[in-house]
Structures are given as structure tokens and as C-alpha cells.
Amino acid sequence: MSKLCDVIVVGGGIGGLAAALAINDTGKSVAVFEQAPEFGEVGAGLQLAPNALEVLDRLGVKEELLKYAVFPKRLVLKDVYTGKEVATLDLGEGFQKEFGQPYIVVHRSDLHRVLYEACQKRDNIQFFTNSRIQTAEQDASSATILLENGDKYTADAVIGADGVKSNIRKLFIEDEPVNSAYVAYRGTIPIEEVPNDITRDDVVMWIGPNLHLVQYPVRSGKLFNLVVVFKSYDATVEDWGTPDEMFKRFEGSHPQVQTMLKFINRQFKWQMYDRNPIENWSKGNITLLGDAAHAMLQYLAQGGVQALEDAWCLKEQLEEKDNYEEAFKEYEKIRVPRATMVQRSARKWGEVIHAEDPVLIMVRDALFERHKPTDYHVVDFLYGIFKKDKASVK
Ligand SMILES: Cc1cc2nc3c(=O)[nH]c(=O)nc-3n(C[C@H](O)[C@H](O)[C@H](O)COP(=O)(O)OP(=O)(O)OC[C@H]3O[C@@H](n4cnc5c(N)ncnc54)[C@H](O)[C@@H]3O)c2cc1C
Structure with missing residues (x-):
């Protein structure tokens, strides 16, 4: 079969497009295969920390x-009942100086479009x-994808960036997505509809037992993003995580939270699954990237960011190594420990913010109170990954 291109990327999400761009930067031709009728993203916001901005x-x-x-x-972080600020992190000049990049919030489709347009400009x-x-299947010198309609395409290598329900991942492990029992309702509303007492300045996460709500403006401040997250009372039934359950979980919450819950019918529902970490996601000329490799709960806002880190690492390894197999193995060696750590930390952070035990909550909040808003050590393990590179460039 004749070769379509050098590298095939399966999945045209944020991870797949970033990978296409990064791989193309090494001089290789790329083809991106997407199951949807068009390339796009869901209507919700995305937080992008400095480690994402550095890659972008x-x-x-x-x-x-x-x-x-x-x-x-x-x-x-605010207490969902009292509205008291329990912890803050200042994202001003000091933060940007520390990490060399800002912290931004965007509409997902804006990031997706910017990546897509950048890819389209490449020949x-x-x-x-x-x-x-x-x-996908491979032999010594090529990798071939098989479409559900029976078509086949061959390239030198294949990257599986096909998300949490990845088919390409099945080549490495027969595991299933892990049901977190938490559901998210997310979406954006025009900023004019947001009551004036609700701040537009910050990313606010209202936290409480088994629930949280995240709010921030996106699209240059024209839209307001809301993510309502709660634990279902029974995550075994098909429709788990209903609006009725949401209102019950959020009973007694702060009036501003109650106001935002009213937008539920404008949001879409997302039952939340992650994956257990795996140690092997590259074999020969096939590898994984993004959620396909390391789907994580969104509590640290790092799933997409880690996909971007993957893309950059892949590019560096393709530049350094003579062949795909070596490059993919080294990429895996570098990325697995990092992605595993973030996956596990996201689960742990979920336990911390969703704590139910009043004593645990008291201890947590007391510890949070001792944290200075300009003490960035606590997030260095996530955002600081490129600090060494930057220091060596100076
Ligand atoms: C509520 C919520 C909030 C989040 N907030 C943040 C945040 O603030 N910051 C952050 O960094 N991350 C966040 N995340 C995580 C982030 O959304 C994901 O980690 C990121 O989208 C993963 O990108 P991806 O390209 O790997 O996978 P996906 O975005 O899932 O893209 C996979 C693509 O592959 C396609 N595809 C799937 N199967 C096939 C197939 N068999 N053949 C062809 N195409 C296929 C899909 O249609 C899709 O386009 C959040 C997640 C959730 C659920």
C-alpha cells in the first residue's frame, strides 16, 4: 500500500492538533483523522497554566x-456555603515572573481553532x-490505520490521540475508563446575563462536600464559563448525575452559587471518567498522546495542558532520535512518570476539595489559610516544568 504521509494522528482534539503541528515542525508530513463530521470543540472553557503557554x-x-x-x-477557592475565601493564588506579575508565562482562561473552541488554523497554513x-x-497495525517499517468503513491508510508511524475512549490504546492494554461517580455540567453564557455581584476578575472554585462549581470569563470577557460538578447518588444507573441530584447536593449553598445553578438547562452534561496510569504506551511505530495515554480528572485543570506537554516532548524526541521506535520509547520514558504523577495528583486533589468529614475540612482550611497567595512552591510541580529550560537559555 502506498504511503499517505510520514505520521498519521488519530483524533483531531487539542492533543491531536498540537501533535500535528509539533511533528510537522520537524519536517514530517502529517495526516489527522477525526471521527466527527468536522473539526471542533465543545462549548466550554479551559484553564491554561504557564506550562501550556510555554508549549503554545x-x-x-x-x-x-x-x-x-x-x-x-x-x-x-471559596467555601460553597459561606462564600469565605479559603485559599488564593495571585496570578499577577510575580507569578508570571516565577513561571515565565501567564495563566489564562479561554474558550475551548478558540484554542482548537487557533491550532487548526495554524495546521491549515502548513502545506x-x-x-x-x-x-x-x-x-492500527504495524510491520517493521510502517504503521497502518483501519477505518470502521474498511478503508486503510499507511504511514511511517501512528499517534493515537483519540481521547479517553481511545481505540488505539487497546493495542497496549485492555482496560476501561474509570467511573469517578462525579458528573460535570458545563457551558458558557453571555457575560451580560451574569449578575453584577459575581466577580469577573478571578477563576473561582466554590468547594464543598462531594461538589464544586468553577466560574470564569472567556472569549475576551464576552462569555462566562460555568462548570458544576457533583457526586451522583447512584453512578450505576444509565442517566446518573441528574439536575435533581445537583439541586439536592447544592442545598444550602451560597446565594451566588444558587444563582449560577439556574443556568443548568443551558449546559451540557459530562459524566466523568479517567484512566488508571499505564507504564507502556509506545510500541514500535505507534504511540499514544493526551487523554488516550493518560486521561485524568479535571480538578487540576491539567488534562489538556499535559497533552500539549506530550506534543512538545514528541517533537523533541523525533528531532533527537534517528527512528520512530527510539523516539517513541524515549518520549514514553520521559512522559509516563510526569503524566502518572499528574493523574494521581488530580484524583488526590479531588478528595481534598470534596472532603466530607468536618474535622478534615477544618484541618484542610486551616492549612489553606497559612498559605500566602504569592507562595508559588505549591504549584511548582505542575507549572514549573519548563523553568530549567528557560534558565539554561538565559
Ligand atoms: C469538565 C472538564 C473540564 C476540564 N478543564 C480543563 C482545563 O481547564 N484545562 C485543561 O488543560 N484540561 C481540562 N480538561 C481536560 C481536557 O478537556 C482534556 O484532557 C483534553 O481535551 C484532552 O485532549 P485530547 O486531544 O487528548 O482528547 P479529546 O479532546 O478527547 O480529543 C480526542 C479526539 O479524537 C476523536 N476521536 C475519538 N475516537 C476516535 C476514533 N476512533 N477515530 C477518530 N477520531 C476519534 C474525538 O472525536 C476527538 O476529537 C477538562 C475536562 C473536563 C471533562
């Missing part, structure tokens, strides 16, 4: 994205839609 900067798309971004002043990135990939 290196990929040459940061400036374009910043046109649609909002720069929040602080990350704030040698092809796009295929309505193309659901069933699996």
Missing part, C-alpha cells in the same frame, strides 16, 4: 490565542473527517 509559545500560536484570552487576577498537514479509526 514554542509552537508559534500563543500570540494569536491571547487575542481571545482572559488573564484572571487570582485562583480562588503538508492533511485532514480527514467522518473517519472513525478502529485500530
Whole structure:
């Protein structure tokens, strides 16, 4: 079979497109296969920490994205009942100096579009839609994807960036997504509809037992993003996580929270699954990237960010190594420990913010209170990954 291109990317989400761009930067031709009728993203917000911005900067798309971004002043944790600020992180000048990049919030489709447009400008990135990939296979010198309609395409290598329900992942392990029993209702509303007493300045996470609500503006402040998250009373039934359950979970919450819950019918529901970490996601000329490799709960806002880190690492390894197999093995060696740590930390952070035991909550909040908003050590393990590179460049 004749070769379609150098590298096939399965999945045109944020991870797949970032990978396409990064791989193309090494001079390789790429084809992206997406199951949906068109390339796009869901209507909700995305927090992007400095480790994401550094990759976007290196990929040459940061400036374009910043046109649609909002720069929040602080990350704030608030008690869902009293509204008391229990912890804050200042995102001002000191933060940007510490990490060399800002913290921004954007609409997902803005990031997706900026990546897609950057890919479209390249001569040698092809796009295929309505193309659901069933699996991939390889021999010594090539890798072939098999579409559900029976078509086949061959390249030198295949990257599985096909999300939490990845088909390509099945080549490495027969595992299933892990049901967290938490559900998210998310979406955006026009900023004019947001009552004036609700701040537009910060990323606010209202926290309480078995629940939280995140709010922040996106699209240059024109839209307001809401994410309502709670634990279902019974995550075994098909429709688990209903609006009725939500109102029950949030009983007694702060009036501002109650106001935002009223937008539930404008939001879409997302039952939340992650994956257990795996140690092996590369074999020969096939590897995984993003949620396909390391789907995580969104509590640290790092799932998409980690996909971007993957893309950059892949590019570096493809530049350094002579062949795909070696590059993918080294990529896996570098990325597995990092992604595993973030996956596990996200689960742990969920336990912390969703704590039910009043004593635990008291201890947690007392510890939070001791934290200074400008003490960035607590987030260094996540956001600080490129600090060494930057120091060596100086
Ligand atoms: C409520 C919520 C909030 C979040 N907030 C943040 C945040 O603030 N910051 C952050 O960094 N991350 C966040 N995340 C995580 C982030 O959304 C994901 O980690 C990120 O979208 C993963 O990107 P991906 O490209 O790997 O996978 P996906 O976005 O899932 O993309 C996979 C693509 O592959 C396609 N596909 C799937 N199967 C096939 C197939 N068989 N053949 C062809 N195509 C296929 C899909 O249609 C899709 O386009 C959040 C997640 C949730 C649920």
C-alpha cells in the first residue's frame, strides 16, 4: 500500500492538533483523522497554566490565542456555603515572573481553532473527517490505520490521540475508563446575563462536600464559563448525575452559587471518567498522546495542558532520535512518570476539595489559610516544568 504521509494522528482534539503541528515542525508530513463530521470543540472553557503557554509559545500560536484570552487576577477557592475565601493564588506579575508565562482562561473552541488554523497554513498537514479509526497495525517499517468503513491508510508511524475512549490504546492494554461517580455540567453564557455581584476578575472554585462549581470569563470577557460538578447518588444507573441530584447536593449553598445553578438547562452534561496510569504506551511505530495515554480528572485543570506537554516532548524526541521506535520509547520514558504523577495528583486533589468529614475540612482550611497567595512552591510541580529550560537559555 502506498504511503499517505510520514505520521498519521488519530483524533483531531487539542492533543491531536498540537501533535500535528509539533511533528510537522520537524519536517514530517502529517495526516489527522477525526471521527466527527468536522473539526471542533465543545462549548466550554479551559484553564491554561504557564506550562501550556510555554508549549503554545514554542509552537508559534500563543500570540494569536491571547487575542481571545482572559488573564484572571487570582485562583480562588471559596467555601460553597459561606462564600469565605479559603485559599488564593495571585496570578499577577510575580507569578508570571516565577513561571515565565501567564495563566489564562479561554474558550475551548478558540484554542482548537487557533491550532487548526495554524495546521491549515502548513502545506503538508492533511485532514480527514467522518473517519472513525478502529485500530492500527504495524510491520517493521510502517504503521497502518483501519477505518470502521474498511478503508486503510499507511504511514511511517501512528499517534493515537483519540481521547479517553481511545481505540488505539487497546493495542497496549485492555482496560476501561474509570467511573469517578462525579458528573460535570458545563457551558458558557453571555457575560451580560451574569449578575453584577459575581466577580469577573478571578477563576473561582466554590468547594464543598462531594461538589464544586468553577466560574470564569472567556472569549475576551464576552462569555462566562460555568462548570458544576457533583457526586451522583447512584453512578450505576444509565442517566446518573441528574439536575435533581445537583439541586439536592447544592442545598444550602451560597446565594451566588444558587444563582449560577439556574443556568443548568443551558449546559451540557459530562459524566466523568479517567484512566488508571499505564507504564507502556509506545510500541514500535505507534504511540499514544493526551487523554488516550493518560486521561485524568479535571480538578487540576491539567488534562489538556499535559497533552500539549506530550506534543512538545514528541517533537523533541523525533528531532533527537534517528527512528520512530527510539523516539517513541524515549518520549514514553520521559512522559509516563510526569503524566502518572499528574493523574494521581488530580484524583488526590479531588478528595481534598470534596472532603466530607468536618474535622478534615477544618484541618484542610486551616492549612489553606497559612498559605500566602504569592507562595508559588505549591504549584511548582505542575507549572514549573519548563523553568530549567528557560534558565539554561538565559
Ligand atoms: C469538565 C472538564 C473540564 C476540564 N478543564 C480543563 C482545563 O481547564 N484545562 C485543561 O488543560 N484540561 C481540562 N480538561 C481536560 C481536557 O478537556 C482534556 O484532557 C483534553 O481535551 C484532552 O485532549 P485530547 O486531544 O487528548 O482528547 P479529546 O479532546 O478527547 O480529543 C480526542 C479526539 O479524537 C476523536 N476521536 C475519538 N475516537 C476516535 C476514533 N476512533 N477515530 C477518530 N477520531 C476519534 C474525538 O472525536 C476527538 O476529537 C477538562 C475536562 C473536563 C471533562
